[in-house]
Amino acid sequence: MEPTQNVTEFILLGICHNEMLQPVCFVFFVLIYIATVLGNLLIIVTVKNSEYLKSPMYFFLSYLSFVDMCFSSVTAPKLIADFFVERRTISFDGCIAQLFVVHFFGGTEIFLLTVMAYDRYIAICKPLHYTTIMTGYVCGSLVMASWVGGFVHSLVQTLLTIQLPFCGPNEIDHYFCDVQPLLKLACTDTYLAGMMVIVNSGMISLICFVVLVVSYVVILVSLKTRSSEGRRKALSTCASHIAVVIIFFGPLIFMYLRPSTIFSEDKMVTVFSTIITPMLNPLIYTLRNEEVKNAMRKLGMMLRNYFSSSLH
Template sequence: MEHAHNVTEFILLGLALSPELEHVCFLLFLCFYTIIMLGNLLIIVTVKSSKSLNSPMYFFLSYLSLVDICYSSVTAPKLIADFLFEKKTISFKSCMAQLFWFHFFGCTEIFLLTMMAYDRFVAICKPLHYMTIMTRSVCSFLVAVSWVGGFVHSMIQTLLTAQLPFCGPSEIDHYFCDVHPLMKLACSDTYIVVIMVVTNSGMISLSCFFLLLISYIVILLSLRTHSSEGRAKALSTCASHITVVILFFGPCIFIYLRPSATFSEDKMIAVFYTIITPMLNPLIYTLRNEEVKNAMRKLGSRKVTLIEK
Protein backbone atom coordinates (compact mmCIF):
# COMPACT_ATOMS: atom_id res chain seq x y z
CA MET A 1 0.00 0.00 0.00
CA GLU A 2 1.61 3.24 -1.15
CA HIS A 3 1.34 6.11 1.34
CA ALA A 4 0.56 9.53 -0.03
CA HIS A 5 2.87 11.23 2.42
CA ASN A 6 6.41 12.53 2.46
CA VAL A 7 6.86 12.47 6.23
CA THR A 8 9.37 9.73 7.08
CA GLU A 9 9.71 10.64 10.72
CA PHE A 10 7.80 12.55 13.36
CA ILE A 11 9.07 14.82 16.10
CA LEU A 12 7.48 14.13 19.48
CA LEU A 13 7.06 17.25 21.59
CA GLY A 14 6.99 15.07 24.71
CA LEU A 15 5.69 16.47 27.96
CA ALA A 16 7.14 19.89 27.03
CA LEU A 17 9.05 20.52 30.25
CA SER A 18 12.05 22.68 31.08
CA PRO A 19 15.46 20.94 30.71
CA GLU A 20 15.92 20.82 34.53
CA LEU A 21 12.53 19.14 34.95
CA GLU A 22 13.30 16.66 32.17
CA HIS A 23 16.24 15.25 34.17
CA VAL A 24 14.12 14.97 37.31
CA CYS A 25 11.38 13.26 35.29
CA PHE A 26 13.93 10.88 33.79
CA LEU A 27 14.73 9.51 37.27
CA LEU A 28 11.10 9.66 38.42
CA PHE A 29 9.68 7.76 35.43
CA LEU A 30 12.57 5.29 35.52
CA CYS A 31 11.53 4.49 39.11
CA PHE A 32 7.87 4.21 38.04
CA TYR A 33 8.74 1.84 35.21
CA THR A 34 10.94 -0.30 37.47
CA ILE A 35 8.05 -0.56 39.98
CA ILE A 36 5.66 -1.55 37.13
CA MET A 37 8.01 -4.32 35.98
CA LEU A 38 8.86 -5.67 39.44
CA GLY A 39 5.33 -5.36 40.89
CA ASN A 40 3.63 -7.08 37.98
CA LEU A 41 6.33 -9.74 37.63
CA LEU A 42 5.97 -10.48 41.34
CA ILE A 43 2.24 -11.06 40.90
CA ILE A 44 2.78 -13.37 37.89
CA VAL A 45 5.45 -15.40 39.73
CA THR A 46 3.35 -15.58 42.93
CA VAL A 47 0.20 -16.74 41.10
CA LYS A 48 2.07 -19.28 38.97
CA SER A 49 4.05 -20.78 41.86
CA SER A 50 1.36 -20.77 44.55
CA LYS A 51 -1.03 -23.70 44.90
CA SER A 52 -3.48 -21.64 46.96
CA LEU A 53 -3.97 -19.06 44.19
CA ASN A 54 -5.48 -21.41 41.61
CA SER A 55 -8.94 -19.80 41.32
CA PRO A 56 -10.05 -18.11 38.08
CA MET A 57 -9.70 -14.68 39.71
CA TYR A 58 -5.92 -15.13 40.06
CA PHE A 59 -5.67 -16.72 36.62
CA PHE A 60 -7.10 -13.46 35.20
CA LEU A 61 -4.98 -11.34 37.53
CA SER A 62 -1.74 -12.92 36.26
CA TYR A 63 -2.77 -12.10 32.68
CA LEU A 64 -3.71 -8.56 33.69
CA SER A 65 -0.20 -8.15 35.11
CA LEU A 66 1.32 -9.50 31.89
CA VAL A 67 -0.75 -7.05 29.81
CA ASP A 68 0.24 -4.18 32.15
CA ILE A 69 3.93 -4.98 31.63
CA CYS A 70 3.50 -5.02 27.83
CA TYR A 71 1.19 -2.00 27.79
CA SER A 72 3.50 0.31 29.72
CA SER A 73 6.53 -1.01 27.78
CA VAL A 74 5.03 0.36 24.54
CA THR A 75 5.38 3.99 25.71
CA ALA A 76 7.44 4.22 28.92
CA PRO A 77 10.98 3.27 27.72
CA LYS A 78 10.80 5.73 24.79
CA LEU A 79 9.40 8.47 27.06
CA ILE A 80 12.19 7.85 29.62
CA ALA A 81 14.93 7.85 26.96
CA ASP A 82 13.47 11.01 25.35
CA PHE A 83 13.88 12.95 28.61
CA LEU A 84 17.62 12.86 27.85
CA PHE A 85 17.34 14.22 24.29
CA GLU A 86 16.38 17.67 23.16
CA LYS A 87 15.04 16.45 19.81
CA LYS A 88 12.69 13.49 20.24
CA THR A 89 12.13 11.75 16.90
CA ILE A 90 10.32 8.59 15.84
CA SER A 91 10.24 7.08 12.33
CA PHE A 92 6.90 6.68 10.52
CA LYS A 93 7.07 2.88 10.79
CA SER A 94 7.98 2.94 14.49
CA CYS A 95 5.17 5.41 15.07
CA MET A 96 2.60 3.10 13.45
CA ALA A 97 4.04 0.12 15.34
CA GLN A 98 3.74 2.03 18.62
CA LEU A 99 0.15 2.99 17.77
CA PHE A 100 -0.67 -0.66 17.02
CA TRP A 101 0.84 -2.16 20.18
CA PHE A 102 -0.53 0.62 22.37
CA HIS A 103 -4.11 -0.01 21.23
CA PHE A 104 -3.62 -3.79 21.18
CA PHE A 105 -2.56 -4.04 24.84
CA GLY A 106 -4.85 -1.20 25.96
CA CYS A 107 -7.94 -2.80 24.44
CA THR A 108 -6.93 -6.26 25.69
CA GLU A 109 -6.75 -4.77 29.20
CA ILE A 110 -10.26 -3.31 28.83
CA PHE A 111 -11.62 -6.72 27.81
CA LEU A 112 -9.69 -8.50 30.58
CA LEU A 113 -11.10 -6.15 33.23
CA THR A 114 -14.57 -6.90 31.86
CA MET A 115 -13.91 -10.67 32.03
CA MET A 116 -12.70 -10.24 35.62
CA ALA A 117 -15.96 -8.48 36.49
CA TYR A 118 -17.89 -11.39 34.96
CA ASP A 119 -15.83 -13.78 37.09
CA ARG A 120 -16.70 -11.80 40.27
CA PHE A 121 -20.35 -11.71 39.20
CA VAL A 122 -20.50 -15.51 38.87
CA ALA A 123 -18.53 -16.04 42.12
CA ILE A 124 -20.84 -13.83 44.18
CA CYS A 125 -24.21 -14.26 42.48
CA LYS A 126 -23.96 -17.97 41.57
CA PRO A 127 -21.53 -19.35 44.17
CA LEU A 128 -22.80 -22.95 43.95
CA HIS A 129 -22.25 -23.13 40.20
CA TYR A 130 -19.03 -21.11 40.18
CA MET A 131 -16.59 -23.97 39.63
CA THR A 132 -18.75 -25.56 36.92
CA ILE A 133 -19.24 -22.28 35.04
CA MET A 134 -15.70 -20.85 35.39
CA THR A 135 -13.71 -23.93 34.34
CA ARG A 136 -10.07 -23.54 33.30
CA SER A 137 -11.04 -23.95 29.62
CA VAL A 138 -13.72 -21.21 29.93
CA CYS A 139 -11.18 -18.90 31.57
CA SER A 140 -8.60 -19.61 28.87
CA PHE A 141 -11.25 -18.96 26.22
CA LEU A 142 -12.18 -15.59 27.82
CA VAL A 143 -8.51 -14.56 27.95
CA ALA A 144 -8.08 -15.59 24.28
CA VAL A 145 -11.18 -13.55 23.35
CA SER A 146 -9.62 -10.54 25.11
CA TRP A 147 -6.40 -10.87 23.09
CA VAL A 148 -8.23 -11.40 19.78
CA GLY A 149 -10.58 -8.46 20.52
CA GLY A 150 -7.59 -6.25 21.27
CA PHE A 151 -5.90 -7.33 18.03
CA VAL A 152 -8.96 -6.64 15.84
CA HIS A 153 -9.55 -3.23 17.45
CA SER A 154 -5.89 -2.28 17.04
CA MET A 155 -5.69 -3.40 13.40
CA ILE A 156 -8.65 -1.16 12.56
CA GLN A 157 -7.12 1.85 14.37
CA THR A 158 -3.70 1.37 12.80
CA LEU A 159 -4.92 0.77 9.23
CA LEU A 160 -7.24 3.79 9.41
CA THR A 161 -4.39 6.02 10.61
CA ALA A 162 -1.61 4.61 8.40
CA GLN A 163 -3.52 5.29 5.17
CA LEU A 164 -3.90 9.02 5.97
CA PRO A 165 -1.69 11.35 3.92
CA PHE A 166 0.99 13.10 6.02
CA CYS A 167 2.83 15.88 4.19
CA GLY A 168 4.07 17.98 7.14
CA PRO A 169 4.23 19.52 9.67
CA SER A 170 5.58 16.49 11.49
CA GLU A 171 5.44 17.60 15.13
CA ILE A 172 3.26 15.36 17.32
CA ASP A 173 2.06 17.20 20.40
CA HIS A 174 2.38 14.13 22.61
CA TYR A 175 5.02 11.76 24.01
CA PHE A 176 3.88 8.76 21.94
CA CYS A 177 1.99 8.08 18.70
CA ASP A 178 -1.73 8.03 19.31
CA VAL A 179 -4.68 8.49 16.98
CA HIS A 180 -5.87 12.01 17.91
CA PRO A 181 -2.48 13.80 17.77
CA LEU A 182 -1.77 12.08 14.42
CA MET A 183 -5.16 13.07 12.98
CA LYS A 184 -4.21 16.71 13.46
CA LEU A 185 -1.18 16.25 11.20
CA ALA A 186 -2.98 14.59 8.29
CA CYS A 187 -3.23 16.83 5.24
CA SER A 188 -6.67 15.70 4.15
CA ASP A 189 -10.13 15.80 5.65
CA THR A 190 -10.12 13.29 8.51
CA TYR A 191 -13.77 13.68 9.51
CA ILE A 192 -14.82 10.15 8.49
CA VAL A 193 -11.72 8.57 10.02
CA VAL A 194 -12.25 10.52 13.26
CA ILE A 195 -15.84 9.28 13.47
CA MET A 196 -14.67 5.70 12.90
CA VAL A 197 -11.88 6.02 15.48
CA VAL A 198 -14.16 7.54 18.12
CA THR A 199 -16.76 4.85 17.43
CA ASN A 200 -14.14 2.14 17.64
CA SER A 201 -12.18 3.26 20.74
CA GLY A 202 -14.85 5.24 22.48
CA MET A 203 -17.64 2.72 22.14
CA ILE A 204 -15.44 -0.17 23.31
CA SER A 205 -14.44 1.78 26.44
CA LEU A 206 -17.97 2.99 27.08
CA SER A 207 -19.84 -0.27 26.46
CA CYS A 208 -17.37 -2.28 28.57
CA PHE A 209 -17.62 0.37 31.29
CA PHE A 210 -21.42 0.09 31.33
CA LEU A 211 -21.20 -3.71 31.42
CA LEU A 212 -18.85 -3.42 34.39
CA LEU A 213 -21.09 -0.90 36.08
CA ILE A 214 -24.18 -3.10 35.71
CA SER A 215 -22.36 -6.21 36.92
CA TYR A 216 -21.13 -4.39 40.05
CA ILE A 217 -24.57 -2.97 40.79
CA VAL A 218 -26.01 -6.50 40.56
CA ILE A 219 -23.16 -7.82 42.76
CA LEU A 220 -23.72 -5.13 45.40
CA LEU A 221 -27.48 -5.76 45.44
CA SER A 222 -26.99 -9.52 45.80
CA LEU A 223 -24.58 -9.02 48.72
CA ARG A 224 -27.49 -8.01 50.95
CA THR A 225 -28.37 -11.70 51.34
CA HIS A 226 -24.80 -12.73 52.30
CA SER A 227 -23.41 -13.12 55.82
CA SER A 228 -21.49 -10.12 57.13
CA GLU A 229 -18.17 -12.00 56.82
CA GLY A 230 -18.91 -13.10 53.25
CA ARG A 231 -20.07 -9.60 52.42
CA ALA A 232 -16.88 -8.03 53.78
CA LYS A 233 -14.67 -10.39 51.77
CA ALA A 234 -16.66 -9.88 48.55
CA LEU A 235 -16.71 -6.10 49.04
CA SER A 236 -12.95 -6.04 49.59
CA THR A 237 -12.30 -7.97 46.35
CA CYS A 238 -14.77 -5.86 44.38
CA ALA A 239 -13.47 -2.59 45.83
CA SER A 240 -9.98 -3.24 44.50
CA HIS A 241 -11.42 -4.21 41.12
CA ILE A 242 -13.68 -1.14 40.94
CA THR A 243 -10.71 1.11 41.85
CA VAL A 244 -8.65 -0.29 38.95
CA VAL A 245 -11.60 0.02 36.56
CA ILE A 246 -12.19 3.69 37.44
CA LEU A 247 -8.47 4.54 37.21
CA PHE A 248 -8.23 2.92 33.78
CA PHE A 249 -11.59 3.66 32.16
CA GLY A 250 -12.06 7.25 33.37
CA PRO A 251 -9.12 8.68 31.40
CA CYS A 252 -9.75 6.37 28.40
CA ILE A 253 -13.34 7.53 28.00
CA PHE A 254 -12.28 11.17 28.41
CA ILE A 255 -9.61 10.88 25.68
CA TYR A 256 -11.39 8.72 23.11
CA LEU A 257 -15.07 9.60 23.36
CA ARG A 258 -14.85 12.99 21.74
CA PRO A 259 -13.79 14.68 18.48
CA SER A 260 -10.08 14.99 17.88
CA ALA A 261 -9.61 18.38 19.50
CA THR A 262 -6.56 17.82 21.70
CA PHE A 263 -6.40 19.45 25.10
CA SER A 264 -3.21 20.32 26.94
CA GLU A 265 -4.37 18.00 29.76
CA ASP A 266 -4.40 15.00 27.40
CA LYS A 267 -0.72 14.24 27.94
CA MET A 268 -1.05 14.28 31.71
CA ILE A 269 -4.12 12.06 31.53
CA ALA A 270 -2.23 9.70 29.20
CA VAL A 271 0.61 9.47 31.75
CA PHE A 272 -2.05 8.39 34.19
CA TYR A 273 -3.33 5.41 32.25
CA THR A 274 -0.05 4.38 30.55
CA ILE A 275 2.16 4.53 33.65
CA ILE A 276 0.37 5.31 36.92
CA THR A 277 -2.43 2.70 36.57
CA PRO A 278 -0.11 -0.23 35.60
CA MET A 279 2.05 0.77 38.58
CA LEU A 280 -0.87 0.94 41.02
CA ASN A 281 -2.61 -2.28 39.87
CA PRO A 282 -0.27 -4.69 41.71
CA LEU A 283 -0.49 -2.52 44.85
CA ILE A 284 -4.28 -2.30 44.73
CA TYR A 285 -4.68 -6.05 44.21
CA THR A 286 -2.13 -7.11 46.83
CA LEU A 287 -2.67 -4.58 49.64
CA ARG A 288 -6.33 -5.49 49.91
CA ASN A 289 -5.87 -9.21 49.45
CA GLU A 290 -4.74 -11.47 52.29
CA GLU A 291 -4.45 -14.56 50.05
CA VAL A 292 -1.97 -12.85 47.73
CA LYS A 293 0.01 -11.41 50.67
CA ASN A 294 0.24 -14.85 52.33
CA ALA A 295 1.31 -16.47 49.06
CA MET A 296 4.02 -13.79 48.64
CA ARG A 297 5.25 -14.40 52.21
CA LYS A 298 5.43 -18.14 51.53
CA LEU A 299 7.26 -17.52 48.26
CA GLY A 300 9.70 -15.21 50.09
CA SER A 301 10.40 -17.70 52.88
CA ARG A 302 10.85 -20.51 50.31
CA LYS A 303 13.47 -18.41 48.48
CA VAL A 304 15.23 -17.63 51.79
CA THR A 305 15.33 -21.35 52.72
CA LEU A 306 16.77 -22.21 49.32
CA ILE A 307 19.45 -19.51 49.71
CA GLU A 308 20.34 -20.73 53.22
CA LYS A 309 20.71 -24.31 51.97
Protein backbone atom coordinates in the same frame (compact mmCIF):
# COMPACT_ATOMS: atom_id res chain seq x y z
CA MET B 1 -4.86 16.29 -6.40
CA GLU B 2 -4.28 13.99 -3.41
CA PRO B 3 -1.45 15.06 -1.09
CA THR B 4 1.53 12.72 -1.26
CA GLN B 5 3.01 10.78 1.62
CA ASN B 6 6.42 12.38 2.23
CA VAL B 7 6.83 12.18 6.01
CA THR B 8 9.40 9.49 6.89
CA GLU B 9 9.71 10.32 10.59
CA PHE B 10 7.90 12.20 13.33
CA ILE B 11 9.30 14.45 16.05
CA LEU B 12 7.84 13.79 19.51
CA LEU B 13 7.62 16.99 21.56
CA GLY B 14 7.44 14.99 24.81
CA ILE B 15 5.98 16.10 28.13
CA CYS B 16 8.76 18.10 29.80
CA HIS B 17 10.18 21.14 28.00
CA ASN B 18 12.02 22.60 30.99
CA GLU B 19 15.68 21.49 30.90
CA MET B 20 16.03 21.97 34.67
CA LEU B 21 13.13 19.59 35.33
CA GLN B 22 14.17 16.88 32.87
CA PRO B 23 16.50 15.01 35.31
CA VAL B 24 13.69 15.04 37.89
CA CYS B 25 11.21 13.72 35.33
CA PHE B 26 13.75 11.09 34.25
CA VAL B 27 14.18 9.76 37.81
CA PHE B 28 10.42 9.88 38.44
CA PHE B 29 9.51 7.84 35.36
CA VAL B 30 12.39 5.40 35.80
CA LEU B 31 11.21 4.64 39.35
CA ILE B 32 7.60 4.26 38.19
CA TYR B 33 8.59 1.94 35.34
CA ILE B 34 10.78 -0.22 37.60
CA ALA B 35 7.95 -0.42 40.17
CA THR B 36 5.50 -1.37 37.38
CA VAL B 37 7.66 -4.17 36.00
CA LEU B 38 8.68 -5.57 39.41
CA GLY B 39 5.16 -5.26 40.91
CA ASN B 40 3.42 -7.00 38.03
CA LEU B 41 6.18 -9.60 37.70
CA LEU B 42 5.82 -10.37 41.40
CA ILE B 43 2.08 -11.02 40.98
CA ILE B 44 2.70 -13.31 37.96
CA VAL B 45 5.38 -15.32 39.80
CA THR B 46 3.29 -15.48 43.00
CA VAL B 47 0.16 -16.74 41.23
CA LYS B 48 2.16 -19.27 39.19
CA ASN B 49 3.99 -20.69 42.22
CA SER B 50 1.24 -20.62 44.86
CA GLU B 51 -0.93 -23.68 45.38
CA TYR B 52 -3.57 -21.47 47.07
CA LEU B 53 -4.05 -19.04 44.15
CA LYS B 54 -5.50 -21.47 41.60
CA SER B 55 -8.97 -19.96 41.24
CA PRO B 56 -10.02 -18.28 37.96
CA MET B 57 -9.79 -14.83 39.61
CA TYR B 58 -6.02 -15.21 40.08
CA PHE B 59 -5.65 -16.79 36.65
CA PHE B 60 -7.12 -13.61 35.15
CA LEU B 61 -5.13 -11.42 37.54
CA SER B 62 -1.84 -12.90 36.33
CA TYR B 63 -2.79 -12.14 32.73
CA LEU B 64 -3.84 -8.61 33.70
CA SER B 65 -0.41 -8.10 35.28
CA PHE B 66 1.30 -9.37 32.12
CA VAL B 67 -0.77 -7.02 29.94
CA ASP B 68 -0.06 -4.08 32.30
CA MET B 69 3.67 -4.79 32.15
CA CYS B 70 3.62 -4.90 28.33
CA PHE B 71 1.29 -1.87 28.06
CA SER B 72 3.67 0.29 30.08
CA SER B 73 6.73 -1.05 28.22
CA VAL B 74 5.41 0.23 24.88
CA THR B 75 5.64 3.90 25.93
CA ALA B 76 7.72 4.28 29.12
CA PRO B 77 11.22 3.25 27.84
CA LYS B 78 10.97 5.60 24.84
CA LEU B 79 9.72 8.43 27.08
CA ILE B 80 12.60 7.84 29.53
CA ALA B 81 15.25 7.67 26.79
CA ASP B 82 13.96 10.88 25.16
CA PHE B 83 14.73 12.98 28.26
CA PHE B 84 18.40 12.99 27.23
CA VAL B 85 17.91 13.38 23.49
CA GLU B 86 17.72 16.82 21.94
CA ARG B 87 15.75 15.69 18.89
CA ARG B 88 13.11 13.12 19.84
CA THR B 89 12.35 11.33 16.59
CA ILE B 90 10.52 8.16 15.67
CA SER B 91 10.31 6.68 12.17
CA PHE B 92 6.97 6.54 10.37
CA ASP B 93 6.94 2.73 10.56
CA GLY B 94 8.01 2.84 14.23
CA CYS B 95 5.22 5.29 14.96
CA ILE B 96 2.57 3.10 13.35
CA ALA B 97 3.97 0.02 15.13
CA GLN B 98 3.82 1.84 18.49
CA LEU B 99 0.25 2.94 17.78
CA PHE B 100 -0.75 -0.66 16.99
CA VAL B 101 0.91 -2.19 20.08
CA VAL B 102 -0.42 0.49 22.48
CA HIS B 103 -4.00 -0.12 21.33
CA PHE B 104 -3.48 -3.88 21.22
CA PHE B 105 -2.54 -4.09 24.90
CA GLY B 106 -4.97 -1.31 25.88
CA GLY B 107 -7.86 -3.06 24.11
CA THR B 108 -6.90 -6.42 25.61
CA GLU B 109 -6.94 -4.88 29.09
CA ILE B 110 -10.42 -3.43 28.50
CA PHE B 111 -11.81 -6.86 27.62
CA LEU B 112 -9.83 -8.61 30.36
CA LEU B 113 -11.27 -6.31 33.04
CA THR B 114 -14.75 -7.06 31.67
CA VAL B 115 -14.02 -10.80 31.87
CA MET B 116 -12.83 -10.38 35.48
CA ALA B 117 -16.12 -8.67 36.35
CA TYR B 118 -18.02 -11.60 34.81
CA ASP B 119 -15.93 -14.00 36.91
CA ARG B 120 -16.78 -12.08 40.10
CA TYR B 121 -20.47 -12.00 39.13
CA ILE B 122 -20.58 -15.81 38.74
CA ALA B 123 -18.54 -16.37 41.93
CA ILE B 124 -20.76 -14.16 44.10
CA CYS B 125 -24.21 -14.44 42.49
CA LYS B 126 -24.05 -18.12 41.42
CA PRO B 127 -21.59 -19.72 43.85
CA LEU B 128 -23.05 -23.24 43.57
CA HIS B 129 -22.50 -23.28 39.80
CA TYR B 130 -19.15 -21.43 39.84
CA THR B 131 -16.87 -24.45 39.33
CA THR B 132 -19.05 -25.89 36.57
CA ILE B 133 -19.33 -22.57 34.71
CA MET B 134 -15.77 -21.20 35.12
CA THR B 135 -13.90 -24.29 33.95
CA GLY B 136 -10.29 -24.18 32.77
CA TYR B 137 -11.48 -24.29 29.15
CA VAL B 138 -13.89 -21.38 29.68
CA CYS B 139 -11.22 -19.28 31.44
CA GLY B 140 -8.69 -19.95 28.69
CA SER B 141 -11.28 -19.12 26.02
CA LEU B 142 -12.19 -15.83 27.73
CA VAL B 143 -8.52 -14.80 27.90
CA MET B 144 -8.07 -15.75 24.23
CA ALA B 145 -11.19 -13.74 23.33
CA SER B 146 -9.70 -10.73 25.15
CA TRP B 147 -6.49 -11.01 23.10
CA VAL B 148 -8.46 -11.35 19.86
CA GLY B 149 -10.69 -8.39 20.80
CA GLY B 150 -7.61 -6.26 21.52
CA PHE B 151 -6.06 -7.28 18.20
CA VAL B 152 -9.18 -6.46 16.15
CA HIS B 153 -9.64 -3.12 17.94
CA SER B 154 -5.99 -2.21 17.36
CA LEU B 155 -6.04 -3.32 13.73
CA VAL B 156 -9.01 -1.02 13.00
CA GLN B 157 -7.26 1.95 14.67
CA THR B 158 -4.04 1.30 12.77
CA LEU B 159 -5.73 0.86 9.37
CA LEU B 160 -7.65 4.10 9.93
CA THR B 161 -4.40 5.96 10.57
CA ILE B 162 -2.02 4.35 8.06
CA GLN B 163 -4.20 5.24 5.06
CA LEU B 164 -4.08 8.98 5.90
CA PRO B 165 -1.61 11.14 3.94
CA PHE B 166 1.08 12.96 5.98
CA CYS B 167 2.88 15.66 4.04
CA GLY B 168 4.07 17.85 6.92
CA PRO B 169 4.38 19.22 9.54
CA ASN B 170 5.68 16.17 11.40
CA GLU B 171 5.77 17.35 15.04
CA ILE B 172 3.58 15.27 17.37
CA ASP B 173 2.63 17.18 20.51
CA HIS B 174 2.80 14.01 22.60
CA TYR B 175 5.32 11.54 24.04
CA PHE B 176 4.17 8.59 21.89
CA CYS B 177 2.22 7.96 18.69
CA ASP B 178 -1.52 7.95 19.29
CA VAL B 179 -4.48 8.35 16.96
CA GLN B 180 -5.69 11.81 18.00
CA PRO B 181 -2.33 13.66 17.58
CA LEU B 182 -1.73 11.89 14.25
CA LEU B 183 -5.18 12.85 12.94
CA LYS B 184 -4.23 16.47 13.65
CA LEU B 185 -1.16 16.15 11.39
CA ALA B 186 -2.89 14.47 8.44
CA CYS B 187 -3.17 16.75 5.40
CA THR B 188 -6.71 15.73 4.53
CA ASP B 189 -10.18 15.89 6.08
CA THR B 190 -10.14 13.56 9.10
CA TYR B 191 -13.76 13.96 10.22
CA LEU B 192 -14.77 10.42 9.21
CA ALA B 193 -11.61 8.92 10.71
CA GLY B 194 -12.25 10.89 13.92
CA MET B 195 -15.80 9.54 14.13
CA MET B 196 -14.49 6.01 13.59
CA VAL B 197 -12.08 6.51 16.50
CA ILE B 198 -15.02 7.54 18.70
CA VAL B 199 -17.00 4.47 17.61
CA ASN B 200 -14.06 2.08 17.95
CA SER B 201 -12.15 3.31 21.01
CA GLY B 202 -14.66 5.56 22.74
CA MET B 203 -17.75 3.40 22.46
CA ILE B 204 -15.90 0.17 23.32
CA SER B 205 -14.56 1.86 26.46
CA LEU B 206 -17.97 3.29 27.39
CA ILE B 207 -19.95 0.09 26.71
CA CYS B 208 -17.49 -2.08 28.68
CA PHE B 209 -17.48 0.49 31.50
CA VAL B 210 -21.30 0.47 31.66
CA VAL B 211 -21.33 -3.35 31.63
CA LEU B 212 -18.78 -3.36 34.45
CA VAL B 213 -20.72 -0.84 36.54
CA VAL B 214 -24.00 -2.74 36.08
CA SER B 215 -22.36 -6.07 36.97
CA TYR B 216 -20.86 -4.64 40.17
CA VAL B 217 -24.18 -3.02 41.12
CA VAL B 218 -25.87 -6.43 40.73
CA ILE B 219 -23.10 -8.02 42.82
CA LEU B 220 -23.41 -5.41 45.59
CA VAL B 221 -27.20 -5.80 45.69
CA SER B 222 -26.87 -9.60 45.96
CA LEU B 223 -24.52 -9.24 48.95
CA LYS B 224 -27.41 -8.11 51.16
CA THR B 225 -28.38 -11.74 51.71
CA ARG B 226 -24.86 -12.86 52.65
CA SER B 227 -23.31 -13.33 56.08
CA SER B 228 -21.19 -10.46 57.40
CA GLU B 229 -17.94 -12.42 56.81
CA GLY B 230 -18.90 -13.42 53.26
CA ARG B 231 -20.03 -9.86 52.55
CA ARG B 232 -16.77 -8.40 53.89
CA LYS B 233 -14.61 -10.70 51.75
CA ALA B 234 -16.66 -10.11 48.59
CA LEU B 235 -16.68 -6.33 49.16
CA SER B 236 -12.90 -6.33 49.62
CA THR B 237 -12.37 -8.15 46.31
CA CYS B 238 -14.91 -6.06 44.40
CA ALA B 239 -13.54 -2.79 45.82
CA SER B 240 -10.15 -3.61 44.28
CA HIS B 241 -11.72 -4.37 40.91
CA ILE B 242 -13.90 -1.24 40.97
CA ALA B 243 -10.89 0.97 41.82
CA VAL B 244 -8.92 -0.47 38.87
CA VAL B 245 -11.90 -0.04 36.53
CA ILE B 246 -12.40 3.63 37.48
CA ILE B 247 -8.74 4.65 37.16
CA PHE B 248 -8.35 2.74 33.88
CA PHE B 249 -11.59 3.62 32.08
CA GLY B 250 -11.84 7.26 33.24
CA PRO B 251 -8.88 8.51 31.14
CA LEU B 252 -9.89 6.32 28.15
CA ILE B 253 -13.42 7.72 28.02
CA PHE B 254 -12.05 11.28 28.38
CA MET B 255 -9.53 10.73 25.56
CA TYR B 256 -11.55 8.85 22.96
CA LEU B 257 -15.25 9.60 23.48
CA ARG B 258 -15.05 13.06 21.93
CA PRO B 259 -14.19 14.66 18.57
CA SER B 260 -10.53 14.67 17.53
CA THR B 261 -9.66 17.91 19.32
CA ILE B 262 -6.49 18.22 21.37
CA PHE B 263 -6.73 19.48 24.95
CA SER B 264 -3.79 20.65 27.07
CA GLU B 265 -4.70 18.02 29.69
CA ASP B 266 -4.45 15.14 27.20
CA LYS B 267 -0.80 14.33 27.83
CA MET B 268 -1.19 14.21 31.62
CA VAL B 269 -4.32 12.08 31.33
CA THR B 270 -2.50 9.70 28.97
CA VAL B 271 0.53 9.50 31.30
CA PHE B 272 -1.85 8.41 34.04
CA SER B 273 -3.50 5.84 31.76
CA THR B 274 -0.39 4.28 30.16
CA ILE B 275 2.27 4.65 32.87
CA ILE B 276 0.75 5.30 36.32
CA THR B 277 -2.23 2.90 36.15
CA PRO B 278 -0.14 -0.21 35.27
CA MET B 279 1.90 0.51 38.43
CA LEU B 280 -1.19 1.01 40.62
CA ASN B 281 -2.93 -2.23 39.63
CA PRO B 282 -0.59 -4.61 41.51
CA LEU B 283 -0.65 -2.28 44.53
CA ILE B 284 -4.45 -2.17 44.61
CA TYR B 285 -4.85 -5.92 44.24
CA THR B 286 -2.22 -6.84 46.86
CA LEU B 287 -3.02 -4.20 49.49
CA ARG B 288 -6.63 -5.37 49.82
CA ASN B 289 -6.11 -9.10 49.25
CA GLU B 290 -4.94 -11.23 52.17
CA GLU B 291 -4.61 -14.37 50.03
CA VAL B 292 -2.16 -12.67 47.65
CA LYS B 293 -0.20 -11.13 50.54
CA ASN B 294 0.08 -14.50 52.30
CA ALA B 295 1.19 -16.19 49.07
CA MET B 296 3.83 -13.47 48.59
CA ARG B 297 5.12 -13.99 52.14
CA LYS B 298 5.40 -17.74 51.54
CA LEU B 299 7.17 -17.12 48.25
CA GLY B 300 9.59 -14.76 50.02
CA MET B 301 10.32 -17.35 52.73
CA MET B 302 10.86 -20.02 50.08
CA LEU B 303 13.33 -17.81 48.20
CA ARG B 304 15.18 -16.90 51.41
CA ASN B 305 15.50 -20.57 52.35
CA TYR B 306 16.68 -21.42 48.85
CA PHE B 307 19.38 -18.72 48.81
CA SER B 308 20.53 -19.44 52.37
CA SER B 309 20.90 -23.16 51.58
CA SER B 310 22.76 -22.30 48.35
CA LEU B 311 25.24 -20.09 50.25
CA HIS B 312 25.92 -22.84 52.76
